[in-house]
Amino acid sequence: MNGLLAVWNDCDHGVLDKYEHWYMNEHLPDRVGLPGVQQGVRYETPNPSPQTVSPRFFTSYDLDDVSVLEAPAYQAALRNPTPDTQFIMAHFKNMCRTIARLVSHEGRAAGAWVVTLRLGQLQGADKPRYADIDAWQKVLHAHAPAAACRWRLYESVLAAPTSAQVSPVGEPSPEARFRPGTDSVAHGVVVIEHLRASDADQTLNDWLSLPDVQALLHPSDRVNDFIEMTRLDSRALAQIGY
Known part of the structure; x- marks a missing residue:
């Protein structure tokens, strides 16, 4: 899963039923059914309500490589x-x-x-901020979240400061034209997984308070916790003939 x-x-509360039906019956199987998409996992913030702190939802798609998103099949899905x-x-x-990329x-x-940690989140092209990915890698290995069963560190291909070439994965999604506002993007992403809610709480309360971690966090970085709702694996999807 490179x-x-x-x-x-978030999603407007008045269309949540339609949102869930669309995600589970159309969007998730369509995306996981594309070549090179290994699985899709949907998460929701614990104890959701109309007053829930944003964001309510987190979805991750594990890919063979980011080049999967340049393939004609994925680009066609975005454009149509x-x-x-x-x-x-x-x-x-x-x-x-x-x-x-992992x-x-x-x-x-x-x-x-x-x-999840969204590091160096960009609010607009005129206000870039980049996370120190090398420093985060060192801290994660030297002071790994003790309560976690797995952690992963990624660097965005959309916001790399040394990138001189624009490719399909470096452009806004064609679907963005249907969404209100402007999509933001994180320069770095950390996903820390746990077996229990108490373990996630330990990461939030103890690990994030470590001086070496605090030294790297910026006020614009975003930290959120979620619980898995559903997981769809491409191999399982193939077995049912989707």
Whole structure:
């Protein structure tokens, strides 16, 4: 899983039933059914309510490599959204969409409770801020979250400061034209997985308080916790003949 497509978002409360039906019956199987997409995992913030702190949802797609998103099949899906996709996208809010390459990781088993860090999130092309990915890698290896069963560190391909070439994965998604506002993107992403809610709380309360971690965090970085809702694997999808 050398690539990641990570999406954080909210959705208008009045269309949540349609949102869930679309995601589970159309969007998730369509995306996981594309070549090179290994699995899609949907998460929700614990104890959601209309007053829930943003973002409510987090979705990750594990990719063979980020080049998967340059392939004709994926680009065609982006450029020819279904009517339901166009409708639902109009109700997305606070969207952060990040395409990233795996930098480092520890642990093998996945966990249902995750803490995500969006590092150096860009609010607009005129206000870039880049995370120190090398420093984060050193801290994660030297002071790994003790309660986690796995962690992964990624660097965005959308916001690399040395990138001189624009490619399809370096452009805004064609679907963004249906969403209100402007998508943001994170320069770095950390996904920390846990077996239990108490383990995630330990990461949030103890690990994030370590001086070496605090030294790297910036006020614009975003830390959120989520619980897994569903996971769709490409091999399972193939077995049912989707």
